[in-house]
Amino acid sequence: MHKILFVGGGGIGGITAAHMSEKGYNVTLYDIDEQHVKKIQKDGLFIDGVKGKKTVHLNATTKLEGNFDIVFLAVKSQHTKTALENVLPYLKKDAPVVSLQNSINEELIAEKIGVDRTIGAVIGWGATNIAPGHLRQTTKGNFVIGRLDGRITPQLKEIKKMLESLTTVEITTNIMGHLWTKLIINCINAPLGAIFGVELKNMVTNKKTLPIMAALADELVRFLEYLDVKPENFENMLTVDFFKIDTLNDYKRVVMVLQTAGKQRGDLKSTMLQDIEKGRKTEIDYINGYVEKKAKKLGVATPVNGVVINMVKEIEAGKRKPSLKNADDLYKRVRIPKAWKDYDFEKDKYAEFTIFNLPL
Template sequence: MKSTDLSFLVLGAGAIGGITAALLRKNGYDVEILCRDKEYASLISDKGLSISGICGSFTVRVPSYSSASEISSKKDIILHATKATDMSAALSDALPVLKESGFVVSMQNGICEDELASMAGTERIIGCVTGWGATMESRGALSMTSAGDFILGYPAKPPDDFLDILSEALSVIVPVRTTDNIMGHLYSKLVINSCITSLGAICGLYLGDMLRIRKVRKIFIEIIREAVSVADKMGIRIEVFGGRLDFRKFLSGTGFIAELRRHGLIRLIGFKYRRLKSSSLQSLERGKKTEIDYLNGYIVHNAMKYNLAVPVNSVVVDMIHEIESKKREITPENFSDKSFNRFN
């Protein structure tokens, strides 16, 4: 099989899914989109997706549908790019059009492979770390905002020739790496999102403003400490995040100098990405649910299996659920909650 023989169905036409589909289509691949919004699907089919940013500017029409029953041919690959909160319903609709020999590629934030595997089978899941950024400027107008790569791997077996073929296809979007430790890469991204994305949703601040607060940096460090302890119990070998942030080295050492080093690194992250606004915060502002259950919630869920206490991650999950249900406001005052008193 050649990469050009692959047929794709992209679930979700947000920034990541839409740009992925558009670039595949532009490069001659057989790709269709499934999104639940009938009007949006018609717009993509009839007028096309307008793409801009660092991948160039172009418009391309991609056949799009609001129901899998409208799709006439079975696919080799489902690229699952919906929000984690929508992924099960989306996959349930799409599975009938996946070939028996086909695969589901999970492109969500957080770790969703277990839930998807319960529906499609572990042997049909390919994990994917999406290391590039994009935004939807308006319906049908998508922009690639930052460069990066894809990391692909099977949850339960080493890379093979098929993964190389898929990598070749996806390399028309960004560079692709394969790994025999996809769970380690996914967990690494989960840890950083559990700090940056989740804490940003609690307080409503841009990252730079948030990480100037010493108490928040202490909470940040403890989220990482709890996450690493859970990974140890799960047997996950956490990869270095972005090729630079080694969580074990970050946590190593005690005393004033070691603590100063940790706080200094967090301040640097805050300065470099000072205008970053939490994606979970943006979801809350739009009245949408966050992906908290697949971020800090994943840590809490697995900690329970091993009777591990992860009090900080638990509080973060509870607070965001309270915000989602309108029982708590988004405010920096949330860090004054008595649950965080030990970080004063």
């Protein structure tokens, strides 16, 4: 039986490892948080949330030993390099590394271990840490996995079966397209949730925050045109062109799409906001910052994204607090069309039909 190592016992890594362990896989959960690991060792890992409550007993440790056949990497993006360096001595020669992370860390992983051993993944569900030994699944969803070279191999199918211990899994030949689409979503929800200090449902129903969300979405989607990548559809339904805004009717359509998403995942709380509340550094440099680095390299201007990055860093530095009042400062720093700001979706009795203003 394969020896499986999970690096990072937070919401995504811990819950996935627990389900896999329940299915009989030989799983070791490695985390540097001693309190978290000791609680799991003593009482098991308690999981609650959208799929109910349960306690799972599994092997958890703060010290690595032995050799592992496969690694699932579930640490914050800023810890990717260090985590890889720490675990590489404990991996078998051809052991694959599956990235269960935000951002696009697959490039860095491939630099360290090679493209052939790197597996990308998009996580369509959410989770958070509540306390040592206690994780909560906040939303339901699936996995999408794939190799950077697009090949579908027996090993990839085996990883699919492992992850199906938790939820449905789709294999793709275009993992970079999926990763970029997911990154764009994260670039909107994660930093703006931290800046405004509210959940998604509050952002999509606020007349001040909606124009900023739309402006950021429009800018990021247009940036994708400069990349050598074919982005996948949002939620497997909407093309990225759905978020391009050239007219007021386009803006109305985007507002309706964002509000629909808010109804479906309204309780979604920004991972960056969660980090801020816990006094931790966010992944801003590896999410919006990743886009900014690519944009600068290509000579493409992304001013809204740049302002958003700076404001999150101001919050990290304690120079401002998450608040809806930050919308006023954002308006001073970025150009938002007056027609967008003036549009009152609450008074538009035809608003629900604007979603049919399809892009040409």
